[in-house]
Amino acid sequence: MAKQYETVIGLEVHVELSTKTKIFCGCSTKFGGRPNTHTCPVCTGMPGALPVLNRKVAEYALKLGIALNCEINQYCRFDRKNYFYPDNPQNYQISQLYLPVCHDGFLEFFVSGEKKRVRIHEMHMEEDAGKLIHDEWEDSSLVDYNRSGVPLLEIVSEPDMRTAEEVIAYLEKLRMICRYLGVSDCRLQEGSMRADVNLSVREAGSKKLGIRTEMKNLNSFKAVTHAIEGERERQIELLNEHREVVQETRRWDDNKEASYGMRSKEDAKDYRYFPDPDLQPVVISDEWLEALRREQPEFQEERKQRFRDTYGLSEYDAGILTQSRHLADLFETVADLSGFPKKTANWLMVEGLRILKEMGMEPEELSFTPEHLAVLIQAVERGEIHHANARLVFEQILEADVEPLGFMEEHGMRIVMDDGALTAAVEEVLKENPKAVEEYRSGKEKVFGFLVGQVMKKMKGKADPGKVNEALKKAEDSLLLIRQR
Amino acid sequence: MKKLYQMSAVELGRQIRTGELIVKEAVDSCLERINEAEPHLHAFLARNEKGLEERICEVEEGIRKGRYHGPLAGVPAAVKDNICTRGIPTTCASKMLEHFVPSFDAEAVRRMEDAGMILLGKTNMDEFAMGSTTETSYFQTTVNPWNREHVPGGSSGGSCAAVAAGEVPAALGSDTGGSIRQPASYCGVCGLKPTYGRVSRYGLIAYASSLDQIGPVGKTAADCAALFEVIAGKDEKDSTSSGKPFEATQELISGGLQGMRIGVPEELLGEGTQEEVRNAVWKGAQMMKEGGARVEFFSLGLTDYLIPAYYIIACAEASSNLERFDGVKYGYRSPEASELHEMYRKSRQEGFGSEVKRRILLGSFVLSSGYYDAYYLKALKAKALIKKEFDRVFERYDCILAPAAPATAPKLGTSLSDPLKMYLSDIDTVAVNLCGLPAVSVPCGLDREGLPIGMQVIGNCFREKEILRTAAAYEALRGEFPMAQLQ
Numbered sequence: 001m002a003k004q005y006e007t008v009i010g011l012e013v014h015v016e017l018s019t020k021t022k023i024f025c026g027c028s029t030k031f032g033g034r035p036n037t038h039t040c041p042v043c044t045g046m047p048g049a050l051p052v053l054n055r056k057v058a059e060y061a062l063k064l065g066i067a068l069n070c071e072i073n074q075y076c077r078f079d080r081k082n083y084f085y086p087d088n089p090q091n092y093q094i095s096q097l098y099l100p101v102c103h104d105g106f107l108e109f110f111v112s113g114e115k116k117r118v119r120i121h122e123m124h125m126e127e128d129a130g131k132l133i134h135d136e137w138e139d140s141s142l143v144d145y146n147r148s149g150v151p152l153l154e155i156v157s158e159p160d161m162r163t164a165e166e167v168i169a170y171l172e173k174l175r176m177i178c179r180y181l182g183v184s185d186c187r188l189q190e191g192s193m194r195a196d197v198n199l200s201v202r203e204a205g206s207k208k209l210g211i212r213t214e215m216k217n218l219n220s221f222k223a224v225t226h227a228i229e230g231e232r233e234r235q236i237e238l239l240n241e242h243r244e245v246v247q248e249t250r251r252w253d254d255n256k257e258a259s260y261g262m263r264s265k266e267d268a269k270d271y272r273y274f275p276d277p278d279l280q281p282v283v284i285s286d287e288w289l290e291a292l293r294r295e296q297p298e299f300q301e302e303r304k305q306r307f308r309d310t311y312g313l314s315e316y317d318a319g320i321l322t323q324s325r326h327l328a329d330l331f332e333t334v335a336d337l338s339g340f341p342k343k344t345a346n347w348l349m350v351e352g353l354r355i356l357k358e359m360g361m362e363p364e365e366l367s368f369t370p371e372h373l374a375v376l377i378q379a380v381e382r383g384e385i386h387h388a389n390a391r392l393v394f395e396q397i398l399e400a401d402v403e404p405l406g407f408m409e410e411h412g413m414r415i416v417m418d419d420g421a422l423t424a425a426v427e428e429v430l431k432e433n434p435k436a437v438e439e440y441r442s443g444k445e446k447v448f449g450f451l452v453g454q455v456m457k458k459m460k461g462k463a464d465p466g467k468v469n470e471a472l473k474k475a476e477d478s479l480l481l482i483r484q485r
Numbered sequence: 486m487k488k489l490y491q492m493s494a495v496e497l498g499r500q501i502r503t504g505e506l507i508v509k510e511a512v513d514s515c516l517e518r519i520n521e522a523e524p525h526l527h528a529f530l531a532r533n534e535k536g537l538e539e540r541i542c543e544v545e546e547g548i549r550k551g552r553y554h555g556p557l558a559g560v561p562a563a564v565k566d567n568i569c570t571r572g573i574p575t576t577c578a579s580k581m582l583e584h585f586v587p588s589f590d591a592e593a594v595r596r597m598e599d600a601g602m603i604l605l606g607k608t609n610m611d612e613f614a615m616g617s618t619t620e621t622s623y624f625q626t627t628v629n630p631w632n633r634e635h636v637p638g639g640s641s642g643g644s645c646a647a648v649a650a651g652e653v654p655a656a657l658g659s660d661t662g663g664s665i666r667q668p669a670s671y672c673g674v675c676g677l678k679p680t681y682g683r684v685s686r687y688g689l690i691a692y693a694s695s696l697d698q699i700g701p702v703g704k705t706a707a708d709c710a711a712l713f714e715v716i717a718g719k720d721e722k723d724s725t726s727s728g729k730p731f732e733a734t735q736e737l738i739s740g741g742l743q744g745m746r747i748g749v750p751e752e753l754l755g756e757g758t759q760e761e762v763r764n765a766v767w768k769g770a771q772m773m774k775e776g777g778a779r780v781e782f783f784s785l786g787l788t789d790y791l792i793p794a795y796y797i798i799a800c801a802e803a804s805s806n807l808e809r810f811d812g813v814k815y816g817y818r819s820p821e822a823s824e825l826h827e828m829y830r831k832s833r834q835e836g837f838g839s840e841v842k843r844r845i846l847l848g849s850f851v852l853s854s855g856y857y858d859a860y861y862l863k864a865l866k867a868k869a870l871i872k873k874e875f876d877r878v879f880e881r882y883d884c885i886l887a888p889a890a891p892a893t894a895p896k897l898g899t900s901l902s903d904p905l906k907m908y909l910s911d912i913d914t915v916a917v918n919l920c921g922l923p924a925v926s927v928p929c930g931l932d933r934e935g936l937p938i939g940m941q942v943i944g945n946c947f948r949e950k951e952i953l954r955t956a957a958a959y960e961a962l963r964g965e966f967p968m969a970q971l972q
Contacts, residue, residue: 046589080805092808
């Protein structure tokens with residue numbers, strides 16, 4: 001019988017912080033500027049320039065550290081990691097090795113309905129490198145330092161995961177926490193969240209860890225899953241053939257759906273880490289830490305419960321709406337403004353998420369004025385607009401943040417609530433269709449529908465069918481009374 | 486009647502302020518002196534000629550309108566070539582940075598400009614401030630103004646020689662292990678190494694970041710005090726700069742030595758010290774005693790560890806600080822290379838001199854895995870213990886008196902062949918950097934060859950006022966020190 005193997009996985013996740021400025025200088029962190037326009041002497045490593053820590057970076061690190069239940073090093077320090085590569089203007093990266101800001105935490109999440117806890121080994125602050133662009137035609141390389149000095153947090157887990165499913169759940173939970181805290185938008189595709197997978201296999205039941213490899217360049221959850229499955233199989237195959245797994249860094253090729261070795265332990269670099277003498281140790285006061293603890297937001301679990309309790313939402317609805325802090329915030333604001341929480345939930349979940357999916361956007365990208373949706377929902381509830389039209393208006397709110405009442409008016413979607421016009425239309429219809437009126441009176445209920453249609457036609461559709469019904473009945477009743485008298 | 490070039494910076498500033506002298510006269514006297522001396526002195530690497538006339542007019546007007554009102558407004562000065570000057574080449578006396586022109590001014594330079602001082606040029610130094618003679622400069626050899634056959638000391642040899650020769654009344658140097666105080670003593674001028682963190686290092690091209698400090702060179706302690714006040718103070722651009730306020734040093738001349746407790750460490754006046762140096766320092770101590778100070782010998786512990794700890798820490802930091810010079814962004818790039826690693830290798834091989842390479846290798850070694858604990862970490866521990874020892878000493882004394890160097894200036898061409906011997910000659914100065922202390926070197930005599938001898942007054946952290954006052958009081962007792970007679 002074939003041996004049973006267990007996969008052991010630990011993750012090193014890099015999260016790009018969403019501070020406005022870089023970690024050691026005042027340059028913008030905005031994505032996509034012209035090459036080398038978001039740079040200064042500090043982030044291009046000019047002689048004589050010195051780094052100064054952006055306090056926001058430490059604040060974000062602490063916020064995440066608290067959320068990940070970490071111990072905080074209240075005296076932490078930056079170290080230099082020395083290696084020569086042109087994307088790194090100083091030829092050393094400022095990082096943390098000896099005294100990282102956070103350590104020994106954990107992250108809990110659910111996998112197939114079961115609670116899973118993954119321990120966090122440590123978390124540290126560091127700077128990102130620039131970007132190299134290789135010009136094959138010119139046989140030259142160009143460097144863009146716009147990314148140089150963008151702040152990163154590296155979150156190193158213990159080897160506590162066993163399956164790709166657990167890894168994805170860990171990443172999703174980590175991403176949700178980062179987004180709830182507002183410390184990072186964590187987009188894998190854009191590289192603002194990067195996961196390196198450390199994986200080894202061992203015989204089931206064995207306590208000893210196998211030799212691990214580190215997989216880099218995983219740009220999507222799909223890539224992470226495939227890389228884990230592929231690497232697990234590769235290692236098991238080696239072991240079954242009584243060959244050794246080599247400790248090495250491997251690079252995932254998404255197009256080929258395969259990985260290849262980059263460098264092995266033998267040619268591992270000696271980074272000559274030492275404390276950076278240009279930066280003072282970061283001293284984190286009890287007061288600062290306490291203030292940050294108080295500022296921790298309500299995370300998904302608590303918020304979900306509150307949405308159920310306060311707004312009477314179902315478990316499912318509350319779960320979906322709290323997947324993103326932004327979506328939950330939007331829901332809450334609109335629900336409170338409109339006074340129709342359940343309707344708000346329906347609009348956001350059914351229409352909102354559908355439209356987002358069609359446009360290929362994430363809930364974080366919703367950026368309309370909450371009042372606009374609240375007003376629309378109220379209009380629907382007052383019967384001022386047909387549901388089908390309301391959906392169109394909602395789309396416009398999402399896409400262009402239009403003011404719904406004005407838009408309805410402009411496009412003739414607003415149901416006329418003016419009783420005078422309706423009464424006049426009803427009277428006209430009654431006058432013009434004496435035969436139908438007669439038939440109705442004699443008990444032919446079906447004719448009523450015809451009369452409603454005639455009124456609607458006169459109103460050019462700008463009338464609420466309910467109201468028309470009501471007005472027609474009222475008019476007939478009074479006619480009846482007059483006759484009887 | 487004193488010639489202009491013989492005047493101290495403070496005296497020149499006073500005459501400009503009172504209108505006895507206009508700025509242009511002061512500058513012209515310096516330029517004249519530079520033209521006279523430079524052909525054999527070689528203290529300057531670059532002259533700041535572009536825009537000089539406009540700057541003179543601007544400062545002259547600024548002084549008359551009260552915009553520049555400090556004691557050094559209108560006073561010309563030079564700056565060591567490892568301190569960035571916008572638009573003026575800043576080479577660190579290295580082929581590596583031969584054509585490097587900074588896009589910004591160092592904070593110290595900016596403050597000098599703000600004080601109305603006039604930058605005349607950049608001075609020669611040991612390559613990347615590594616050396617004790619200014620002979621490791623890639624470009625030229627500066628000679629000692631007192632005797633052309635001798636070195637001016639280093640690494641701030643250009644700045645000290647320029648002040649000694651009267652080319653400028655004041656200059657900036659930098660001091661990582663004695664690089665201001667030792668050349669000041671060889672050249673018979675006054676040089677201050679401030680407390681670590683007093684002067685912003687922003688724009689100082691780093692040698693060893695935890696030890697480097699920019700400081701003033703002048704003819705007198707009062708000159709150093711005035712220039713120190715101009716450049717010192719908190720700078721947000723340097724995380725290691727201190728916001729600790731400093732008292733005005735203006736009235737330091739009035740302070741005496743009465744009641745001052747001065748300690749003289751026996752270990753720094755031992756056998757390794759040239760007899761004339763020992764005698765001169767001893768005589769200085771005697772003079773201060775007569776001036777009212779309480780002077781006594783004491784034993785300073787851990788002196789055997791000073792040089793090893795210093796060189797391990799300095800070289801470790803240097804090996805990392807100098808990594809950025811790789812031919813990619815600025816500086817020298819070898820034309821020979823055809824791929825990346827060859828470019829790194831050749832650019833650095835051809836761009837750095839041998840002393841710089843020696844220190845990079847030494848530093849890379851002590852930081853490499855397996856040696857970090859044995860060398861670098863141990864050196865840090867030694868540093869902490871040495872600091873403790875000085876804390877103990879400063880419980881008993883206000884100031885420490887010591888030679889600035891064990892001997893007077895050696896002959897040109899005699900030092901580099903034995904680097905270890907050269908390193909050992911730093912014994913008198915490195916403790917101050919390891920502990921972040923302030924120290925001033927003041928001339929205290931001449932040896933039989935007529936070469937100056939310097940004496941250090943070392944104080945506790947942030948006590949610049951105390952050591953400058955002591956030095957000034959000593960100067961008053963000593964009388965005016967002669968100027969170098971250019972041969």
